[in-house]
Structure formats: structure tokens, C-alpha cells
Amino acid sequence: MRKLHYLLIALLLVTMKSSIAQQAPLIQNIQARNVLSLNGRWNYIVDPYENGYYDYRHEAFDATTSGTGGFYDDKKPKDKGELIEYDFDYSPTLNVPGDWNSQVEKLEMYEGTVWYRRKFNAAVKPGKRYILYFAAVNYEAHVYLNGKKLGMHKGGFNSFQFEVTGKLKAGENFIVVKADNTRHQDEIPTINTDWWNYGGITRDVFIAEVPDTYIADYKVQLAKNDAAHIEGYVQLNGNDLSQDVTLNIPEAGIKTTVKTDATGRAVINIPVRKISYWSPENPKLYSVNVAAGTDNVSDKIGFRTIQVKGTDIMLNGKSVFLRGISIHDENPLLKGRNRSTGDLKMLLTWAKEMNCNYVRLAHYQHNEEMLRLADEMGLMVWAEVPVYWTISWENPATYQNAENQLTGLITRDINRASIIVWSIGNETPVSEPRLKFMGNLASKARSLDNTRLVAAALEVHRKGNEAIVDDPLGEKLDLVSFNEYAGWYWGGDPSGITKYNFNIKYNKPVVITEFGGDALSGYHADANTRWSEEYQEALYKNQIAMLSKITALRGMTPWILADFRSPRRQHPVYQTFWNRKGLISETGKKKQAFFVLKSFYDELEKKYK
Template sequence: MTYPFARLTAVLHFAVLTLVACTAHAADPVDVQLAGQPSKASHASSLMAPTQNIYARSHVSLDGRWSYIIDPYENGYYDYRHMPFDQSDSGKGGFYDDRKPKDKTEWVEYDFDHAPTMKVPGDWNSQAEKLQLYEGTVWLRQTFQADPKPGKHYALYFGAVNYEAHVYLNGKKLGMHKGGFTPFQFDVTDKLAKGRNVVVVKADNTRHQDEIPTVNTDWWNYGGITRDVLLAELPATWIADYKVQLAKGDARRIEGFIQMAGEAKAQQVTVSIPEAGIKTTVRTDANGRAALNFPVNKLTYWSPEQPKLYTVELSGGGDKVVDRIGFRTIETRGRDILLNGKSVFLRGISMHEENPLIPGRPRGAGDMRMLLQWAKEMNCNYVRLAHYPHSEEMIRLADEMGLMVWAEVPVYWTISWTNPDTYANANAQLTDLVTRDKNRASVVVWSVGNETPIGGPRNTFMSNLARTARSLDDTRLVAAALEIHRKGSDITVEDPLADYLDLASFNEYAGWYWASNAEMLNYRFDVRYNKPVVVTEFGAEALGGYHADADTRWSEEYQDTLYRNQFKMLSAIPGLRGMTPWVLVDFRSPRRQHPYYQDFWNRKGLVTDAGKKKLAFWTMKQFYDDVQRRYDTPATR
């Protein structure tokens, strides 16, 4: 039971946390006290807000082979009294020192030079057999040469480290970051050495109840440095962040902002879109910020049919950034979804960020393009990137290939709803996601979570996340994958969180976790919202190549029949405007333990772990072909 006073206190507390989290994303380097990080004045964090479009800046890749040491007892972090070495008076003694014996008499119990290596970006689970099921600490080290120049700023950028990362440069701690799927960076301007430098990362993918995600998930907990590592060189004053997008509900106006950082924040900044004949100049204030608001006469709007991207140039303060940006509007009207003012059906599929052909996380654009191309072959115009932020490269490919995107944070199942630190963590991950991808035309939905159970603390937690998403970006839809409620043959979609969302979006597994293929046709949906209905999950497991009759579970025929019956059942829902069945490709999961049919794989994919398309893939494509024909014929809508 939630008492009124306690609930009010929680709301106020979360509101404060939201403000703090948003404020912490200022353009300049800040000393950020992250949730769960011990405070130590002598080790102020160099964590700074990630630079927008970091790949367009002058940078050196630190990817490649990194030496690693497995440390299940965290001997490289704690002394024998279990006190962190980096919080001692000397700050020395941990593996981050990369220490070498001075002579044959000195005692040192680790050695990166003779340690094995792994590829970065890449997870450790798929690169060493003994690490396949490992959860814990692994230390990773890379050496690089640098020649820092006076008057320049330098940032050490990580695309993602799962889950908790402690980062050290030349034996000094830069800071800590929590969250396995969002970027972070450190100001290393005064910490780089001329010549040889050493970066050491303590990566820990241990699951904890109070973290985001929590201990219970249905995907593989890939540990390590799973995305790019860059050393970026920035001018004395640089363009730290920007938003250049169509205004909410106005396809004839661009709104956004410019944020400068560095030594002289008050600057004249020019925004130019040469192909569209646009050039405008603004002046940033003393804090380095200026609003953008200017009309546009003629644009080719981004859409799946014509994924037009414009070259956008921003220059000021001696800095210049070039981006490729698409412009489109997305909104709802009653039970309809409008893309550029035209009704659209979201022909989607859910997908994990995992390449089944090469175990582990995708290691480059080729892996990601293959996954998105499979979706295109199914005639999808939309993908749900579940259940966490996928890489920036994936979103940019969706921009280029013409796929709308549902982007999600890993607030998944049952987490610590009443823990303020847990909320601060979730809010920060959502903020980082929106901050990173706000200029990507493909992103049409910000999702604040998946299958979370109704309850007072949860409702407060999730509604505050929805408010954060809307406050950061009011030009996209806000949603969550809700649960359903069954009574007899009635399926009800009713959740207090829906009042804060733009879509009536939910998961349902008729024919697999409840009812049979035949029985599901007896069910009827009662969606109690005048909002577009998007079914975010349904499906059945099928072992690729296993064939039987349509009543035999695990067979391709059972999965195919379930899809056919789902289409009949779901098409009866008034306001059905999209779906993302679960899932594009079979993926690894420790929860899936049947020794023959699963073997630690979730087999709900429409593509096998060998890249073969199952029967239901073609059934899904035929359904989407039919839907597309109906939407291309206005008289039938």
C-alpha cells in the first residue's frame, strides 16, 4: 500500500533527481557524483557530457587488441582490508598502476605485458571460452602515443562499457560510469603525457538488484568494452552539443539549440544547410547557449520510402562540425500515427544488438547493416531496438536505410522502484539516450521501459521517466511496452502509466505462454485508450530446421501458424497502427535452458542463428506487403 504522504515525498524526490540529472549534462567538464559512487574529494571525476557527433571530430581510435586480466576477487581494486586502492592516501597499489618490478627483488602479482588480449570493441564472453558465463571484474589495458598541443582540449570517449567502468589514465583515476549501453567521456587535457600513455579500465558486469537493468533479464549479459574508444582533439572553444530538428507540429520551421564549451563560450555560430539554401547565424550567451528558430521554405522530408539526409554544417569559435540530418514530423491524432502528416502503419520487428553469426555484440557497421537489411527484406519500415540503447552507428544506419526506430532504456521487468539511486541511474541513461540521438530522424519513439508491473512506486517511477523524455524532446512519441490483463476470453489493456504515453503499446504471448494456437482466436482485446495501438511483442520459439505439424511446439510450423492466427486476432483491434513481433533473430539467453531446442538460445527469432529464414519470416513479409498495399490505397484506410 502506498500512503499519500510517502507517495508525495517520492514524487518530490524523483523530481529533484530529474533536475539534478538533467543539470549534470552541462557542456563543460563537471565533477559528477554518480549513483552508488563513493565520494572522495582527492579523486574528483573528470567525467564530462559526451560531445555531440564525436565521430565528426578529429580523433584517434584506441580500438584494437587490449590486454586483459580476469579479477573475480577484485584484487586489483581492493586491498586485503577490502579498501579501494584508489581511495587510499597514496592512490597507488591497484592494477591501474600497470606497475613493473624495479628489480628482481620486487613483488608484483600481475603483468599486463604477458596477459592475453581481446578485441575492443567486443565483449569478453565471446572471445574466451572460460569467460563465456563469467560475470565480474575484468581489467583491460591499452597503450597509445599522444602529442598534446597547447590550446587544444582532449576527451577520452567510450561508446559503451558494460556495466560499471572505472577508468584510469597513466595511473590516475579519471572517474566512474554506470550503465552498459550509453556513451561517456573524460576530460584528459591536463592528463595526457607526450609520448606513451596507458589507459586502464576496470569493467564489471555483475548484476545487482538496484541497477538498470536489474538481476533478472532475458538476454546475455555481455561484459567488456563493447563499443568504440576514441581520443578526440577539440579546439579551445568547441561546439559541444546541438539540436537541429523540425519544430513540434510545424514542418516549416526548424528549432533547436547550440551549446558551446571551452574558454570563450559567447560566440557567433553559423548553421548552414547548403542543399536547402539555409544559412542562419546566432550568438551564444555567456553560458555558451543559443536557441535556434528559423523558417524553412522547401525540404524533402525524411521517410522510409525516401530517407533523405541533408548535410548540416555548424561553425563558430574556431570549430566546425558536419552532420547528416533528416527532417520529418511524427505525431498522433486520435488512434492514428502521422508521419509528415500522413497516416502510417508501423511495420516493425523487435531486435537485439547481437550478431548470431559471429558470437557476441556487433563489432562494426557490417554486422549492424546485415541485421537491418533482414528487417528491410521483411518489408519493415520500423524496428524496435530492445531492450537498451543500441549503438549510435546502428541509429545512423537506420537513418540512412529508411527505418523508423523505437529506442528504449533497460528499465525491465521488476526493479527497485523505491530506491532513489536506481531512479537517478535510469533517468541518467534515458537522458544520455535522448541527448545522443535527438538529431536522428529515424528515432520516432522514446521508450521508458518494458513489461513493468503496475503499482504505486512503479507508477511514480515510470511516469517521471516519461516526463523526463518529454521535457528533453517534445518532437517524438513517448511510450513503454505495457503488460496485458486476462480474464476469461477478454484481454484488457489498462495501466495508469498509459496516461503519460502517446501509444497504447503492449506485449502479449497468446499461443505460446498461454492458450494454444487455436484457442487464441477466441480472445478479444479491450484497449481502453483513444490512442494508436502498437503491439510491441508476440511470438513463439521454433528451432530452425525442425519441422512437424502445426500443433507441435518448437517446430517452424507451430511458429508460422501462431503468426497467422495472431494477424487474425490483432487485426480486429480498432486503432491497430503497428507491431514489432518478437524477434528478428534468435539470440542468446541464460534463461533458455532446454538442452535440445534452446541450449541457451531464445528461439523466437524469424531468422536462425545460422542466418536462415524460418517459415514465419515469409508469412510476416506477406502480411506487411498486404498492409502496405492497403495504406497506399487511401480509400481503404
């Protein structure tokens, strides 16, 4: 019966293909183009019954013969007798980018449909193409331009776009977006998460102008385990696909011209004479220009190698310890998704103050600007997709969704030197269907990019005083990376956890992707009193002592940099819908454990110099 259910879902996907297929392939570095920002105030209508999408027979307006009747028409009465039961002009506004939960008190816990509308003026030039770009909408977005549907997108954290050439008008236009953050079992992520389900248009929106034939994608990175060659490709999109493409890196003395083939693709392979390699100590970025015909794109790119040798992680051929911390895409001070470069930089600056050289951007795709800042600030990155906890492992549509999100992440960020790990998931339970699902994701990641490490946050299992890591998925990964919560969810109080030893099956570098415990900032007691800063401080001291016994330990990202909101965390005194495992409070105050980790990282920095 279950297989029949999933077969029907697969058939439904085929019928939906007409709208999904209209999504344009992601353009590399699209924000570097000539763009018209659509950020700002958008009118919105809350629609829990989806009256703007379905008629009273629950048939979608945009699937009817006329294709009219929904809120996306932004219709006005023709005369005083016409009945229209919505009006965007008189509706309130939300700021974009931003989530609705933190902007409107009555929507704080709302999950469902909200309609957005934005009017704007555009200049349309002959010989140019236009791309409507969304950096993220959570979760399912139906997008309409001037009353006509462009398509639908699923995925709350990855970018998507539609070509609007021929649909965009010179003068006034309007965009309507149906955003629905309802959780579903078969989606990515699934129903059950430990973070706030912020709904809405949470990242930038703009229209990009490109030539008729443009540079759609490029990769300019050091070859796999080879610091002496830059390898990559350039991909054109348009009618004139056979062109000369010039790659210019003036500061490195590199300039080369290659010819694209009939599909618009050209392969790059350039010897490197002298180059300054990117690292946390030297986050060197080069100005890189790619030109083809009337199009050219500039980027800032760093060059480094990352590989595993035995139990060592090698950055530019030198063993490195990943002094890290986990981060959510949330500003604790303002309660909501990060809205600006300032929000993002604040979080990474806090990590640098702790002497981190590495961050885990959990549990989903973070803002592209976050990766560019990590490049500039010298922070290595673990980048992840939200294959989280218990997924519908046997549903082909669920797998395709996960693969699409992974592909989008790698496509968008493939030129970011800071990213050293592609993560395919977090805390997924061992089973044969899950092994196949995750194994296929690992293979997909390697097929898209063979220059970085592939990992996942695994779980431990306990027997007596042993914490056992024996997950068959580990065979397919480059790191033994796992979460463990000794001293909080198991193992008794902090003083007793040093008796535990780790039995790890794989002879690979060990990276602890999570450990920690909650502390309410400003609550002080003895080291055995839960929720106190002293308890969290003792937990960190004893975790460090326990983990230091692992000879292959090469990194950690404790959970988590800052307190964040979660509906799962309901204690009325200590949590109040906040996960308090942060080392920094929601007011920006550093807890005592922050300084324990910083001291440990200071010593590690000396050791690995």
C-alpha cells in the same frame, strides 16, 4: 527499514560524487571530430576476487592516501626482489570493441571484473582539449589514465567520456579499465533479464581533439508538429562562450548566424521554404554544418514530423502503419555483441527484406551507428532504456541511474530522424511506486525532446476471452503499446487464439511491441507441435488474424528478428541457451514465419500508400 537502506545509498552517492562528477558532458556527434582510435587488441586480466582493486582488508587501493597498489598502476618491479603479482605485458589480449564472453571460451558465462590495458602514443597540441570517449562498457567501468583515476561510470549500453586535457602526455600513454558486469538488484537493468550479460568494452573507444572552446551540443530538427520551421539550439563549452554560430544547410538554401549568450547557448528558429521530408520511402538526409570560432561540425540530418491524432500515427502529416520487428544488439552468426558496421547493417537489411519500415531496438540503448544506418536506410525506430521487469522502484539512486541513461540516449541521438519513439521501459508490473518512477521518466523524456512520441512496452491481463490493457501509466504515454504472447505462454495452441478480443482502455494508437513463439530452425512437425517451424508459422497467422480485430492497431514489432543467446533458455534439445523466437536462425536461415510476416507487411504497404 527499506527507506533507511535507500537513504544510506543516497548518502553514498554523494560521497561518490567526486569521481562521477569528472565525467564530461556528452559531446554531440563526437565521432565527427579529429579522433585517435583506441580500438584493437587490449591486454586483459581476469580478476574474480578484485585483487587489483582491493587490498587484503578489502579497502580500495584508489581510495587510500597513496592511491597506489592496484592493477591500474601497470607497475613493473624496480628490482628482482620486488613482489608484483600481475603483468599486463605477459597477459593475453581481447579485441575492443567486443565482449569477453564470446572471445574466450572459459569466460563464456563469466560475470565479474576484467581489467583491460592499452598502450598508445598521442600527439598533444597547444590550445587543444582532449576527450576520452567510450561508446559502451558493460556494466561498471573504473577508468585510469597513466595510473591516475579519471572516474567511474555505471550503465552497460550508454556512452560516457572524460576530459583528459593536461593528463594526456605527448608520446606514450596507457589506459586501464576495470570492467565489471556483475548484476545487482538496484541497477539498471536489474538482476533478472532475458539476454546474455556480455561483459567488457563492447563498443568504440577513442580520444577526440577539440578546440579550447568547442561546439558541445546541438539540435537541428523540425519544430513540434510544424513542418515549416526548424528549431533547436547550439551549446558551446569553453572559455569564450559568447560567439557567433553559423548554421549552414546548403541544399536546403539555409544559412543563418546566431549569437550565443553568456552561458554559450544560442536558440535556432528558421522558416523552411522548400525541403524534402525524411520517410522510409524517401530517407533524405541533408548535409548540416555548425560553425563557431575555430570549431565546426558536419552531420547528416533528416527532417520529418511525427505525431498522434486520435488513433492515428502521423508521419509528415500522413497516417502510417509501423511495420516492424524487434532487434537485439547481437550478431547471431558470430555469438556476441555487434562489433562492426557490417554486423549492424546485416540486421537492418534483414528487417528491410521483411518489408519493415520500423524497428524496435530493444531492450537498451543500441550503438549510435545503428541509428545512423536507420537514418540512411529509411527505418523508423523505437529507442529504449533498460528499465526492465522488476526494478527497485523506491530507490532514489536507481531512479537517478535510469534518468541518467535516458538523458544520455536522448542527448546522443536527438538529431536522428529515424527515431520516432523514446521508450522508458519494458514489462514493468503495475504499482504506485512504479507509476511514480515511470511517470517521472516520461516527463523527463518530454522535457528533453518534445518532438517525438513517448511510450513503454506494457503488459496485458486476462479475464476469460478478454486481454485487458488498463495500466495507469497509459495516461502518460502517446501510444497503447504492449506485449502479449497468446499461443505461446497463454491461450492454448495457435489455433485457439483468434477467440481472444482486446479490451483497451485508452483511445490512442495501438502498437503491439511483442508477440511470438520459439521455433528451432529445421525442426518440422505439425502446427500443434511446439518448437517446430510449423507451430511458429501457425502462431503468426493466427496472431495476425487476432490482432487485426483491433480497430486502432497502427503497428507491431513481433519478438524477434533473429535468435539470440540467453541463460534463461535451458532446454537441452530446442534452446541450448538460445531464445528461439527469432524469425531468422543463428545460422542466418529464414524460418517459415518470416514469410508470413513479410506477406502481411506487403499487403499493409499497399493499404497505406
